[in-house]
Amino acid sequence: MFTTARPAREFHVADLPNDLFESIETLKRELNAVIIAHYYQDPDIQDIADYIGDSLGLSRQAAETNADVIVFAGVHFMAETAKILNPDKLVILPDLEAGCSLADSCPPEAFAEFKAANPDHLVVSYINCSAAIKAMSDIICTSSNAVDIVNQIPREQPIIFAPDRNLGRYVMEQTGRELLLWEGSCIVHENFSEKKLVQLQIEHPEADIIAHPECEPPLLRHADFIGSTTALLKYARSSEKNSFIVATEPGIIHQMEKSMPGKTFIAAPPTGNCACNECPHMRLNTLEKLYLAMKNREPEINLPEDIRIAALKPIQRMLEMSR
Numbered sequence: 001m002f003t004t005a006r007p008a009r010e011f012h013v014a015d016l017p018n019d020l021f022e023s024i025e026t027l028k029r030e031l032n033a034v035i036i037a038h039y040y041q042d043p044d045i046q047d048i049a050d051y052i053g054d055s056l057g058l059s060r061q062a063a064e065t066n067a068d069v070i071v072f073a074g075v076h077f078m079a080e081t082a083k084i085l086n087p088d089k090l091v092i093l094p095d096l097e098a099g100c101s102l103a104d105s106c107p108p109e110a111f112a113e114f115k116a117a118n119p120d121h122l123v124v125s126y127i128n129c130s131a132a133i134k135a136m137s138d139i140i141c142t143s144s145n146a147v148d149i150v151n152q153i154p155r156e157q158p159i160i161f162a163p164d165r166n167l168g169r170y171v172m173e174q175t176g177r178e179l180l181l182w183e184g185s186c187i188v189h190e191n192f193s194e195k196k197l198v199q200l201q202i203e204h205p206e207a208d209i210i211a212h213p214e215c216e217p218p219l220l221r222h223a224d225f226i227g228s229t230t231a232l233l234k235y236a237r238s239s240e241k242n243s244f245i246v247a248t249e250p251g252i253i254h255q256m257e258k259s260m261p262g263k264t265f266i267a268a269p270p271t272g273n274c275a276c277n278e279c280p281h282m283r284l285n286t287l288e289k290l291y292l293a294m295k296n297r298e299p300e301i302n303l304p305e306d307i308r309i310a311a312l313k314p315i316q317r318m319l320e321m322s323r
């Protein structure tokens, strides 16, 4: 059984072993750890992970694991969700600075006022938010179950949907319901260029455009399929098409190419001449930091118990409603 006692000394970059992959596997056995990674992580991290998935899959995995230590290769709100579900386990995030622009676009104080101004509304929050926002929510959703969850709520019940306005608009379109939206967004998914996408489509008329619902409506209008990261993977797998223009963080293309070697995946272009459709938060995690985090058993995720208990309820509700 793993003990939470801290190792005798801190390990630094100078202590990195030559064979990181093998050393991480050894640490995994020693700590009885599981490595859970999001599709937007670097290919190396995806390759060493025990489980890779979208936010719903990662939450389910975190809820079911028997490991003593959860190494979460993703962003802060994802690791925090794992801790909310597993208060007695050690949850570590390779880089504590790995936040999320969308979660940051919904500050708890301002959201509390918004909620208080609309007391008859049920609060459905996208999982990309802080524990403080989850604690103020009635039900959590992810991009893979948002439409289904809203459809399960009686039609006469007014709903606040937070924090992503783009996912919110997509849910409104799919359900035919009016939602009161919090005006938050993701810097990565709002950075695709519609003009360049249309140009790319002209160059590749054979390709289907597949997009994440965090993209803006003008971009989504060009999509042949819209879904969560896992849904995009499944669509490409089952499609008869052989090429796809992918409008989400390009980290997922590693998994697409790995599982469909005969198919072609083209990253949708950002507005500038930059790699600015890579999530700067996700990409703070590296294989080296992941090794050091396991070795040092930190940075550790912790949160106040009252917030954890309040945030747990809407997450459990989501897990029940999306069985």
Ligand code: 13P
Residues within 6 Å of the ligand: 053, 054, 055, 056, 128, 142, 143, 144, 186, 212, 214, 227, 228, 229, 230
């Ligand atoms: P998924 O739930 O589709 O993996 O999305 C997570 C995310 O952060 C998208 O930006």
Ligand code: SF4
Residues within 6 Å of the ligand: 075, 099, 100, 101, 102, 103, 128, 186, 187, 188, 189, 214, 249, 279, 280, 281, 282
């Ligand atoms: Fe947050 Fe956007 Fe990064 Fe997803 S891609 S983690 S929503 S900043």
